[in-house]
Structure formats: C-alpha cells, structure tokens
Amino acid sequence: MSRTGNPSKREKILDVAEELFALHGFDGVTLRQIASGAKVDVALASYHFGKKLDLFQAVFDRRAAPLNNARREALHQCQAKAGKRGPSVEQIIEAFLRPLELAQETGDPGWRNYLALIAYINNSPYWGPRMMSKLFDGLVQEFIEALRTALPGAEDEDLYWCYNNLSGALTLTLAQTGRIDKLSGGRCTSDDFEAAYDHMIPFVAAGFRKVCKKAAR
C-alpha cells in the first residue's frame, strides 16, 4: 500500500479515540473501547500508532495545523482589511474565535469532539502544560501581539491576565458540558457555538478595554 493508503480503519480509530478521549479523558478510555467503537481489533491501534500515549498525541496533532492555519489566516485577513492603525479589539477576538465555528461547518462532526478534547487538555494541570505549548503558543502570541497594538499602552501583566480570561471562557464553551443549558432553563444551549461567540466577543472585548485602559493614556 502506497503513501496514501486506505485510510478507512486508521482514520476510524482516530475518530473514535477523539470522541472518547474528549468525553472521558486519557485514562477514562481503554484501547478496547476504541477498537470496539471502530469495529477493529485491539492490536490494530498499536500497529498504527504504537503506545496508547502516542495515539492520544496523534489525535491531538491531527487537526492542529488546519485549525492554526484557519485562525492565522483570519488574523492576517482582518489585519489586511484594517487600516494602518490595525484592527480593533473586537476584530481580533473575532478572528480568534470564528474559525472554531467554521471548522464545525465543514460538516465533519469530528471537529466538535476535537474542540472538546482541546478543552479537556487545556484545563488539565497534568496535560495542559506539556501538550498545549508546542502546538498553540506561537499563534497565541501572535494574537496577543495584535491585541497589544490595538490597546496602546497596555501593560503586559494586564494583557496576559485578560487573555487568561478569554482562554477560560472559550475553553468552557468548547467543552460543551451542557451545564448552561440546564442553568438557563433551555434559553442557552452549549451546542450553539454561534450564539456563544456572539456573546463572548463583545464580552471579552469590553473586558480587555476596561482592564488595559489604565496605561492607555
């Protein structure tokens, strides 16, 4: 079988692993559950990916580049569209969030599981530090740099704490726990990323402006 061989079973393993890891975490899923869900023998996961941890990493890596490209492109596009003064805070946050929604509209339901997996990893004291940095820090720093330009005079400490708030609000949304559904009596639904971002963008932008305005004069 050549370089681009029959991807059906290999990809199916990644898809099922993605879904189960996002729901139960690394230790809450067994290779047999994954194999069973993919209708495949247990040993096949080891053959394709090696150890269980390597499979976990492969799932995490698979969609990182496409996602980063979409977000980076959105940032550069809104920067190009903006004048010499650069894009507004709202436009930068929008470029940070909307591609996550577009990923959903590809029709591939795996994207939603992947985003929930990112939420699991990002929120984990064990996995977070050792897995998030390599893939996402570069892009995040680009966004923070853009925000620094949009908020002249902002101090670094304020800027990073604000980003932490943004990252947290986003993470809980990506986790899709459905808790807001019950709390709001059905007025909000975790599945509705568009509504979530519609509210998150002005919310976060106002927060950045408020906290980073001190030194802005």
Added chain:
Amino acid sequence: MSRTGNPSKREKILDVAEELFALHGFDGVTLRQIASGAKVDVALASYHFGKKLDLFQAVFDRRAAPLNNARREALHQCQAKAGKRGPSVEQIIEAFLRPLELAQETGDPGWRNYLALIAYINNSPYWGPRMMSKLFDGLVQEFIEALRTALPGAEDEDLYWCYNNLSGALTLTLAQTGRIDKLSGGRCTSDDFEAAYDHMIPFVAAGFRKVCKKAAR
C-alpha cells in the same frame, strides 16, 4: 469509637484523594496510589467510603457546604451594605470570587486542590452535568438573580451567556495549570489568585455591562 473518632487516617485519605483526583481525574488515579500516598492499606479506603466513586463523591462533598456558606454570606453582606438599589455588578462578582481566595488563607493547602478538582469536574462533559448541579446551582442562581437586579432590563439569554463566560474564566484559573506563567514569561503566575481576581473582576463586570446594556434602556 464515638461519632467524632480519630480522623487522622480517614481525613488523610480524603486529602490525598483530593490532590490526586484534581491532578489526574477520576480514572487517572488508583486506590492503591491514594492508599500509598496516605500511608495506609488499600482496603481502608473501601472500609471508610465504599466504592471508588463514593470516595470521589465524598471528596467533592466535603468542602462544598463551607464554600457555599462563605460565598452566600459574602453576597448577603454586600447586599446589606448596598442601598435600596442593591450592589453593583463589581460588588456581586467580588462576592462570587473573593471567598475562593479566603479559603486559601485558612492555611489549609487542601483548599487549592479542592478548587482544582471543581475545575476538573466543571469542565468535564461527563462529570460536570451530573455533579455540579446539586451542590452549586442554587447558589449560582442567587448570584444571577442579584446580577439581574444590578442590570435592569437585561435579557435572560444574555445574562446566562455572560455567566458562562465568568464561569469559564474562573474555572481555568482554579485549574492552576500554570500555562499563563509560561505564556507571560513569568509576568503572571497561576498560583496568585489575588492577582487573578483583581483582573477578573473588572474584566467580567465590563463584559456583563456591555452585553446586557442593550435592553437596559
């Protein structure tokens, strides 16, 4: 042994379980690891708490009431201090967050682990819905009610999405992943709850005001 027996070993098990569950999640910890950390035989955990899941629940339950009382008292106190028009958004958010910091100042390091455990559970699509509601929904609704009063004319949908943003920002902070430390090059530290809340309170308050201002006129 009477009702308040020697708590040393039983409490030690809870302490170690709290720390390990917060770090690795329910499935990432074995009863033998907990017993080993508590310098106790494996069977003792079963004797005191029953099944592993019961121990998990016991850890989660232990500090819920003290925490809820502290937060409820903070809310009522700021409501009593405020005039007939009620407390401001900032004051309500402050009452929501600061007791989490006070809990740390009791000197009991277990509180930090407990808050990280709450972050783990709240962000988990599996555990979140089935464990958070019973213990915390009542208090959360009280806070949202206060916010509704402080933001006259706010629509429910906006209010709950804003709370979701607050909850997310808080959750990531409680998780203490240390990621902001690296991102900020040491300018921010995950351990510093005071600095986190100092930035989170104006950030979130501005967000609530912005998103909920439409109908306010």
Added chain:
DNA sequence: AAACAATTTCAACGGTTGTTGAAATTGTTC
C-alpha cells in the same frame, strides 16, 4: 481485665489493562 466495637491490615479473587509476536488476510508489484 474482660467483653465488645471500631479500625486497620492481610491475603487473595476474578476481571481488565496495554502490549506483543505470530498467523492470517489483503493489497501491490513484477
């Protein structure tokens, strides 16, 4: 100190886990 109850340890169980080597199957190349 005898009798009793609560706590803790000991020892072991059946079941599940990740992993591996060999066999079987499928696909590709000559």
Added chain:
DNA sequence: GAACAATTTCAACAACCGTTGAAATTGTTT
C-alpha cells in the same frame, strides 16, 4: 499469478485494577 509488503486479526502474556472476607490490631465500655 508469484513474490512481496502492508494491513488486520488471533491468542496470549504479565501487570494491575477494584473489591471483599477474614484476621489482627486498637480503642472504648463495663
């Protein structure tokens, strides 16, 4: 279609899991 390589399954391993019953220890009551 023969020879070969890639894929997939089969079968099994040692290690570890949560749980339990019985024994041993400790604490309390009389």
